[in-house]
Amino acid sequence: MAQPTEKIRPSSQAEKGPIGYSADTIVAQATPPGRGGVAVLRISGPQALPIAQRLSKTPLSGSQRHAQLVEIVSAKEEQLLDKALITYYKAPASFTGEDVVEISTHGGHVTPARIIRTITELGARLAGPGEFSLRAFLNGKMNLAEAEALNQMISSLSRRSQAAATENLTGRLTREIEAVRDSLIELLTIIEHELDFSEDEIDLTSTQEMSRALNTAIARLQHLQDTAPYGRIIRDGVRVILAGPPNAGKSSLFNALIGHERAIVTDIPGTTRDSLEAWIDVDGFPVCLVDTAGLCEGGNTIEQISITRSRQQLARADIVLVLDPDNPEAVKLEPETGGKTVMHIKSKADESAISGRKDIITSSIMREDGLDNLIEHLKAALHSYIPQHEGAIIASERQLHGLTAAVKYLEGVKEQLQAGQPIDILSGEIRLAVNSLAEIIGETTSEEVIQRIFSEFCVGK
Numbered sequence: 001m002a003q004p005t006e007k008i009r010p011s012s013q014a015e016k017g018p019i020g021y022s023a024d025t026i027v028a029q030a031t032p033p034g035r036g037g038v039a040v041l042r043i044s045g046p047q048a049l050p051i052a053q054r055l056s057k058t059p060l061s062g063s064q065r066h067a068q069l070v071e072i073v074s075a076k077e078e079q080l081l082d083k084a085l086i087t088y089y090k091a092p093a094s095f096t097g098e099d100v101v102e103i104s105t106h107g108g109h110v111t112p113a114r115i116i117r118t119i120t121e122l123g124a125r126l127a128g129p130g131e132f133s134l135r136a137f138l139n140g141k142m143n144l145a146e147a148e149a150l151n152q153m154i155s156s157l158s159r160r161s162q163a164a165a166t167e168n169l170t171g172r173l174t175r176e177i178e179a180v181r182d183s184l185i186e187l188l189t190i191i192e193h194e195l196d197f198s199e200d201e202i203d204l205t206s207t208q209e210m211s212r213a214l215n216t217a218i219a220r221l222q223h224l225q226d227t228a229p230y231g232r233i234i235r236d237g238v239r240v241i242l243a244g245p246p247n248a249g250k251s252s253l254f255n256a257l258i259g260h261e262r263a264i265v266t267d268i269p270g271t272t273r274d275s276l277e278a279w280i281d282v283d284g285f286p287v288c289l290v291d292t293a294g295l296c297e298g299g300n301t302i303e304q305i306s307i308t309r310s311r312q313q314l315a316r317a318d319i320v321l322v323l324d325p326d327n328p329e330a331v332k333l334e335p336e337t338g339g340k341t342v343m344h345i346k347s348k349a350d351e352s353a354i355s356g357r358k359d360i361i362t363s364s365i366m367r368e369d370g371l372d373n374l375i376e377h378l379k380a381a382l383h384s385y386i387p388q389h390e391g392a393i394i395a396s397e398r399q400l401h402g403l404t405a406a407v408k409y410l411e412g413v414k415e416q417l418q419a420g421q422p423i424d425i426l427s428g429e430i431r432l433a434v435n436s437l438a439e440i441i442g443e444t445t446s447e448e449v450i451q452r453i454f455s456e457f458c459v460g461k
């Protein structure tokens with residue numbers, strides 16, 4: 001029976017560990033708030049099971065990974081709050097590596113919130129952003145690159161970004177980094193062996209062997225560095241801007257591409273004032289599609305502001321779709337679009353055709369014609385704009401920074417080896433490279449960086 005008693009263990013008495021880590025028990029809703037069939041609440045920490053026992057009107061079996069249907073009651077008056085499933089994961093075989101209890105309650109705004117309040121009354125405290133993942137990291141359940149992959153997976157806006165995150169979550173990037181790191185450690189062993197035999201001099205065979213090993217390590221790291229632009233694009237998306245004169249049909253095309261009537265469409269020139277943004281998935285890439293106000297000369301104050309905004313959008317564009325019912329190639333866009341991918345689209349093809357021009361993309365929203373062809377062209381533009389990569393992908397600026405540092409140290413070692421520098425100097429630089437690689441997976445990362453990474457996670461993850 002649940003006992004309406006005082007807190008099991010006040011969190012103020014919790015032991016404080018490294019980087020804000022405390023051995024207290026935390027709780028949060030793991031599913032998004034709001035109306036829904038089921039909400040999952042997660043409790044992690046030493047008091048997870050005793051708290052769950054207090055919540056349940058009947059005794060829990062205590063068996064692991066076994067869902068038990070129970071009546072959940074409030075701490076004070078044992079008021080019935082819900083009928084829910086309780087699953088216990090015993091440390092260390094849980095997401096966080098601690099004792100974890102997951103409660104699947106009914107969804108909505110009230111039921112999960114009332115149960116969470118009861119759980120805090122019983123001694124748990126509300127978890128901060130990313131706190132479950134931070135505990136998983138601190139308990140060695142995943143490394144930093146995997147934690148970043150997890151966050152990327154949750155925030156993915158397209159198939160390719162989800163796929164890359166999944167690869168890294170299963171340790172693809174970690175294995176690459178560790179393989180290079182191990183080869184460098186092997187190199188250090190060779191150097192130490194050399195030091196045993198001679199004070200300073202490295203014999204020719206060893207020099208050659210070391211240069212070969214260094215070249216291989218540098219090449220592998222550079223291959224990873226090359227994936228960074230792709231990683232950035234699938235994370236941040238591609239900005240595709242719709243531009244052209246007023247009434248060209250930009251907002252109509254915007255609505256057709258996003259699949260619903262988001263932008264206002266009228267035959268009055270200057271209907272669109274603010275730029276509108278919507279995310280779409282084009283061939284697995286996250287595309288931020290932007291509808292802008294028409295570009296024209298003069299106009300009143302509001303129109304001038306609108307045009308300034310359109311020009312600012314053009315400056316931020318990756319790809320520009322220029323629409324015009326007459327001659328899209330004649331639309332003046334410079335200088336904002338200099339060097340960008342520009343696609344010209346003859347709109348309102350139902351009204352008139354450009355005679356003798358097969359190479360121009362045409363579209364008619366009225367006849368629902370040409371949209372597939374336009375998307376094919378957009379896919380082709382995306383593919384030529386984005387360098388393609390598979391496998392391990394560099395997923396953050398932090399990871400790229402670690403790689404760049406490692407490559408820089410190893411290039412230095414190569415030069416010093418060729419210049420015949422003493423070997424103890426070489427080993428120092430190799431150790432720095434090893435450290436830079438270890439930072440990527442979180443082995444030597446500073447507390448501040450770790451805190452920052454996890455604070456970007458959502459609450460409940």
Ligand SMILES: Nc1nc2c(ncn2[C@@H]2O[C@H](COP(=O)(O)OP(=O)(O)O)[C@@H](O)[C@H]2O)c(=O)[nH]1
Pocket residue numbers: 245246247248249250251252253264265266267268269270271272294347348349350351363364365366367
């Ligand atoms: N005939 C025809 N009219 C269109 C087409 N696309 C848009 N329009 C019309 O052109 C006018 C301006 O469209 P809108 O999308 O607001 O253009 P915007 O000012 O460039 O955003 C509206 O009356 C639309 O119904 C099309 O493909 N064919």
Ligand SMILES: [Mg+2]
Pocket residue numbers: 250251252263264271272292293294
């Ligand atoms: Mg418009």
